[in-house]
Amino acid sequence: MTVSIALFTADLRVHDNPVLRAALDGADETVPLFVLDDAVRAAGFDAPNRRAFLADCLASLDEALRERGGRLVVRRGDVVGEVCRLARQAEARDVHVAADVSGFAHRREDRLRTELESDGRRLHVHDAVTTVLAPGEVVPADRDHFAVFTPYFRRWETVAPRRPLGAPRRVRVPDGVREGELPARSAVSGVSPGLARGGEQEGRRRFAAWLSDGVDAYEDRHDDLAGDATSRLSPHLHFGTLSPTELVHRARERGGAGADAFVRQVCWRDFHHQVLAARPQAAREDYRTRHDGWRRDDEAADAWREGRTGYPVVDAAMRQLAHEGWMHNRGRLLAGSFLTKTLYVDWRVGARHFLELLVDGDMANNQLNWQWVAGTGTDTRPNRVLNPLTQAKRFDPDGAYVRRWVPELADVEGGAVHTPWKLAGLDRAGIDYPDPVVGLGEGLDRFLRARGVR
Template sequence: MTTSVVLFTRDLRLHDHPPLRAALDGSDAVVPLFVRDRAVDAAGFAAPNRLAFLADCLHDLDAGLRERGGHLVVRSGDLVDQVCAVAAEAEADEVHMASDVSGHAHRREERLRDALGAGGRRLHVHDAVTTVLAPGAVTPASSDHFAVFTPYHRRWSECSVREALAAPRKVRVPDGVGSEPLPGRSDLTGLSPGLAAGGEREARKRLTAWLRDGITGYADRHDDLAGDDTSRLSPHLHFGALSPVELVHRARAKGGAGAEAFVRQVAWRDFHAQVLSARPRASTADYRTRHDRWRTGARADEDIAAWKEGRTGYPIVDAAMRQLRHEGWMHNRARLLTASFLTKTLYVDWRVGARHFLDLLVDGDVANNQMNWQWAAGTGTDTRPHRVLNPLTQARRFDPDGAYVRRWVPELAGLEGRYVHEPWRLTGRERAEYDAYPDPVVDLGEGLDRFKRARGRE
């Protein structure tokens, strides 16, 4: 009997899973394996919200495998050591896994290939599992990756997308390969109260509902903060409980302006993946340096704390930061405006904000999080690196009735009209009634002047 190991990483599903399909087609039995990689913990990426969502995904994956006659094997420790140990226990000749884009993923793949090869085993790495197109599938003539989204999207849209694969009907797992117990949410503390549930079943249910009820109006409503007319599929994509390939096929089959706008957002995800794959250092270093001398010291620390806690005195910013803490998720428009506020209005290093987001975001993806933060800071791929998103302009445009602010900043729930976005304009007894809400940490004009001076654009 021939046996293969299928290493699950950020592809925790059974539908449209090329590594699993290849292993099943080429072997009599497979070992579905997930390794709780201690290197991820050591690097500080094992945030409670993501660990809880991961636990949901692993339980759901195991349940799906059991329905097909198999089960999930879970191990903890050094990923390379554990994969090699499982392959030896199962007498497997091959290991199949999905490719990934971070520097850690690249190094992990190289180590695993060498270690397996030393034991006479082969590693097969499959592209287009966690992204629609593999990084490097399209490149400009003069570089190994696209640095600007629009030309990338043009080429990306012209490419054919592989067909989505059906989930297997049967999975045979050999005897004698031990597993640790599956992790659970009950083992964790510090979770966001409104954290969503994970798992492939939940992802597919949400996708079906989105295609039925939400995607048609996406082009017109996706920036409406109060309406929250977004798919909320990003956590499921991050953990691979949902295939981006299947998502694009089903969205395009739905058709219309909403689907087109939504698929464009999926292309942004691929764009960031190909940037980080080509430039792994961009996870911690400026992609394009502006020679910033970011603010530090006691006053900057106070501003950072106010930003994290949602008490900057700018209601739209504070509403977004409180949503993040409560749900472990934030509307994309809110992510952009809060990032711009920290990096340009407060002139604080983008890495501070990116780290805070990764501490809380259930969809905390290195490529998308870091590259979006760099875009907002003007050190990334934005073709207008010095643009500043004015929080009042953003509030009037994307929360005109103040419903988003009133939902997340209850101190201001009784305010009507424009004052909900500018409570500091209240005077006398009215201001005293809302004195639980702080005054702005900085005047917008002063913040803009400081940023312009720092960037030499006075």
Template sequence: MKHSIVLFTSDLRLHDNPVLRAACDEAERVVPLFVLDDDIRAAGFDVPNRRAFLADCLADLDSELRARGGRLVLRQGHVTEQVRSVAAEVDAPRVHIAAGVSWYADRREESLRAALAADGRELCVHDAVVTAVPPGAVTPQGRDHFAVFTPYFRRWAAETPRRTARAPRVVRVPDGVRSAKPPARSAIPGVSTGLALGGERNGRRRFHSWLREGIDDYAERHDDLGADATSRLSPHLHFGTLSATELVERARGRGGAGAEAFVRQLAWRDFHHQVLAARPEAARRDYRGHGDRWRHDEREATAWREGRTGYPLIDAAMRQLRHEGWMHNRARLLVASFLTKTLYLDWRLGARHFLDWLVDGDIANNQLNWQWAAGTGTDTRPNRVLNPLTQARRFDPDGAYVRRWVPELAQLSGRSAHSPWKLAARDRAQLDYPEPIVELASGLGRFRTARGLD
């Protein structure tokens, strides 16, 4: 075959990319194509932090391709129209793409397949590119997906993963294929000040450092908010600058309790993808409803978004989100529980705010983690409520995380400096820090009544 096309989506890498590998193996020349999708922008998912990280990823991908004799071809518009146009320009009989799980990914695949078939061309969809185990590869008897993580994990862990694919040494691109100007991070307004850098090279450097210095202690320290001992690889997994399959393989090769705990978190990611693939409506509707009649209180919702709830650990997490476009996983659970169960506000409100800020904002993981916290998802204990004071004593006992992200509380002295989550009224007044917007006992009682638990 003379020409083939690789349509990059959530797989912006050269290492362990079966989509790119298949195209390079079958054709003399390949068009590495990325489309800046007008439909994603219209749907409100093209937010500053992800746009900036994407700009880094595209620049790095282009640089890596050029080092191998190729280049990235960038187009903007509707995906189907742009792919069809490029395929006609180079007379490529086949287009390769990684399988997705969202409603949008399904519609994109259907549209591409139909349009290309009308032109006498073929769409080749590759599994196990975005996830380590493809959605639907393991299922319980008589059902299309697992609804509980533990039995899913047992089956997932027993699967034989595909072999990792080598990065191509040479990528030859047909002459004369035009490309749009790539976006630049510096030209994007509204980006979080502390947003991490994107791109495959940055992702691989972070992962190699994590293998050397962090993974061995992960089982013991991953919930320690002040230690900041997680991998921080989620943005790279979301954009596909790192391969979940390779991460599982390398972690298992490392061995130990920390590696096992890390692999389990990767399995959680795959679990959510297989739930959404089977139930795409869960991105918008309750996976398991409880007849919730959520409250509407814009004052409380604004205080939560701005990190002014009066609960230091909640406020620290929400301020970290704004500053970094990222949040510690334990903190995500806490702020989600606080919004949905202590304030009893709709999980979709929180999920939307996270998607507005998170660089790793992923429909499967974001929406289904929010549903888990709200008790409308796959949690087998849907009415559990996480107490922010108890959680602070357990996961931020010396207040390091709170002082880092709520600077007014860093001014505390004496006993309060060691436990800023336990503030006296005089401390709040002195530091201009708000009183709690709700008493925990009141919020718990309201939630239990709403769920019919009392």
């Protein structure tokens, strides 16, 4: 009997999983394996919200495998060491894993390949598992990656992605392989109280519901803060409980302007992955330096983290993040612009805070979105500043989003909720809410001068 290992990473699903399919097709028996990586915790990326969501995902994956006669095998420790140890115990000839783009993942992959080959075993790395197209599948004529989204999207649209794979009917796991202990959400402390449930079943339920009753209005409503009309599928894409390839196929089958707009957003995710694959240092260094002399203002940065800047739409977004471990995309843009351009604080400060809380936080999307909004990344308008008052009037005109997340302002009616410092007399005195930490004009002038525009 031949044995293979399907090493799950950010592909925690049985539907449309090329790693699992290849492992099953290439051997008589397969060990579905997930390793709780000590290095992730040591590096500070083991945030409570992601750890809790991961526990849901692993429980869901184990359930799906058991329905097919298999089970999930869980180990803790160094991924390379645990995989090689299990390969020897199970006499597995081949190990299958999804490709990843971070420098950390590449180093781990290189170590794993070297160790396996020294023991007479093989590592198979599969592309287009966590993205629709593999990084590097479409490139410009004179560079190793696209640095601007629009030309990337034009090329990306012309390439037909692989066809989605069905879930396997049967998974045969070798006898004698110890299962290990699944982590439990209940054992994780410090979790945001409104954190959503994870897992493939939940992700597929959410996508099916949104595809039938949400995607059609997506183009018109995706920036509506109070309307909450986005798919909320980003955590499931991050953990791979949903396949981006399957999402694109099904959205295109649905058709329409809303589905097209959704597919474009999935492409943004592919775009960031191909940038980071080509420039791994962009996770911590400016992709395009502006020679910024970022300010260190701990008091203002703390006010931003706590949702106490005095600008209600920014504070609402930050409080949503704290409560749900997730934030509306328009809110992310506003919060990021305020920190980096109005307060002129280093984008890495914001990126670090987001990674501490975001259930969908990953290196490619988090770091490069922060660089985009800070003007140090791929944005072709690096000095653009999002005015929180203008944005609030446009995307939360009657203040419903603010009142939902900033209860101090719940009794302020209409659009006046966005400028509480303008309230007079007792109306202002009765509200325990701070005045703005900085004037918008002052912040804009400081930023433009720092960038050499004024």
